[in-house]
Amino acid sequence: MPSMTALITPAESASRPELPRRPVPHEKVPDRPTPSGPRPHSRTVHTVGDPTTLEALRRVVDDQIGPRSPGAIYQNSDGAFEVLSVIRDPERARGLLTRRGAQWALIVRDVLRPAGEPFVVGSVWTTSDRLVREAAAR
Numbered sequence: 803m804p805s806m807t808a809l810i811t812p813a814e815s816a817s818r819p820e821l822p823r824r825p826v827p828h829e830k831v832p833d834r835p836t837p838s839g840p841r842p843h844s845r846t847v848h849t850v851g852d853p854t855t856l857e858a859l860r861r862v863v864d865d866q867i868g869p870r871s872p873g874a875i876y877q878n879s880d881g882a883f884e885v886l887s888v889i890r891d892p893e894r895a896r897g898l899l900t901r902r903g904a905q906w907a908l909i910v911r912d913v914l915r916p917a918g919e920p921f922v923v924g925s926v927w928t929t930s931d932r933l934v935r936e937a938a939a940r
Contacts, residue, residue: 863890863906868927870908873937878930883910885937886920898922 870876870885877883887909889895895907904924912918 859905866926867906867908868931869933869936870927871937873935874933875913875935877932877934878928881915882913882934883923884913885910895924899924 867888870888872885872887874885875882876885885908889898889907889909890905892905895904896902898904898907898909899922901924906924908923909920910923911920
């Protein structure tokens with residue numbers, strides 16, 4: 803029967819070459835040059851105030867919000883909601899949703915709960931959403 807120390811003792815390490823060590827993340831090494839700065843986000847590549855960029859962003863936001871305007875009621879798998887407010891100011895939307903990339907937010911109330919408190923959502927309009935009542939024309 804082999805002794806227990808023979809099973810526990812590691813193999814002779816002198817016969818194997820030492821494995822290369824990984825550098826610590828963000829460590830400066832010759833094969834990983836230090837970046838000049840963070841990579842630009844696709845939105846920051848365009849100049850601020852460029853009319854075509856602003857128009858394209860407005861269309862994307864409109865598509866994501868869909869027909870949900872104040873007073874509208876829509877339904878999805880989570881319930882039925884009345885839109886109380888649409889926030890299109892990105893800074894305010896980011897603060898309400900605590901998401902760095904938020905461009906808009908909705909304040910809604912669950913109409914299926916009698917004492918439903920208003921809350922903020924940032925979910926986009928999808929084909930599974932259904933408009934129950936359009937917003938009143940103003």
